[in-house]
Amino acid sequence: MDGIHDVGGMHGFGPIEREADEPAFHERWEAAVFAMLMAVGRAGATGNADRFRHAIERIDPVAYLSHGYYGRWLGGLETLLIEAGIIEQSDLSARARSLGARSDARIAARPAADPDRVPAAARADNRRALDNPPRFATGDPVRTSTAVKPGHTRLPRYARGKCGRVVCCHDGWVYPDSHAHGDGEQPNHLYTVAFTGTELWGADADPNLRVQLDLFEPYLELSDV
Amino acid sequence: MSDHDHHPDEPAIRAEALEHLLVEQGLLDPADVDTVIATFNERIGPMNGARVVARAWCDPGFRERLLADATAAVAELGIDSGPGGQMEKLVVVENTDSIHNVVVCSLCSCYPWAVLGLPPRWYKSPAYRSRIVREPRSVLAEFGTSLNPYTEIRVWDSSAEVRYLVLPQRPLGTNDLTEAQLAELVTRDAMIGVERAGAIES
16 A cells, blocks of 8 residues: 555655664553553454554554554554454543543544454464475566555555565565455565665665565566566 | 644553553453563663674674574574564674665564564654665764765665664774673664674774
């Protein structure tokens, strides 16, 4: 999906703000969000990491940028728990109001018009042995897909329709594009593909830049250069 | 970004509300929160990655194994790389005189928790995620890392479940240091690749 999360190469976010001696968590609630996500994951209540990432991608863009990393996690977690029927939106809002929340403003994602099936609890590991051989080998020139679906994918916008070279084959892995939507694991071969800066960003780009991405086989076609 | 639509305390309050509901349903033990805090303050952090780097600087055989199969090499040091560590497959990329590596996750904030702990805020910020894939040389300069224009910069955008760790160059003038002393020179930011491993002040 063309979402607010897919920020690679965008302009306008300003300088990078660093903090000396940063703690693992700045506030207790951030650790609580972390603990809640791990706990519901262990209980198999909400699906898998791909589904969680997609729930974050569905957060309202203003909220996505306003609430920081653990705010986004909270939004994704709310969505998964509500869609799995584990908590009710009305109960959560009522509880938040009783604790002093001033509005019902949701961090959670907007409900999908056609909700995904909640997948069976995922295995903890994502590597899968495949019977089919990889289509590409190290050194092969490849071109990335330009197709854009509304759902989850791990091909960033900035690398669509670009030519690169396979630099590593990682064997089979669960395919996030199907796994996030309850459509099964559909494991695929995964490759590290290297792109030049000029291929990604044009003739004025840094001539000594190489960007590597880990891309699944369905994102790639052999290219003739 | 304006926050006029959202009260700044909103996430904290909503997290507390959700925590109450999950505790009532028996899905969360309130003690889990303290466990998470203790784990990432004391047990899982950049000190783990620093041990890996210092060992690679001191032991050429380990360095070779680390670059060939980092997941297995890190396990030799007793560092748990399991799924909870966000590190099913670790790849270590080595800085040289002509190549400088730097790691990002532009789509979310994937990070090798088992060796670096949880990522700093800047790593998760749209500013870093947007700029490092496009103008890394100027971003690195802001971090105080000025590179020769001919140095190749390799950006690793962790778009799947493979996680990346940078093996920085060993600082000059450190021949007399022990492995433990060397580990103290290895910062989190050097292993992300935005700075060099600590030079000895002269």
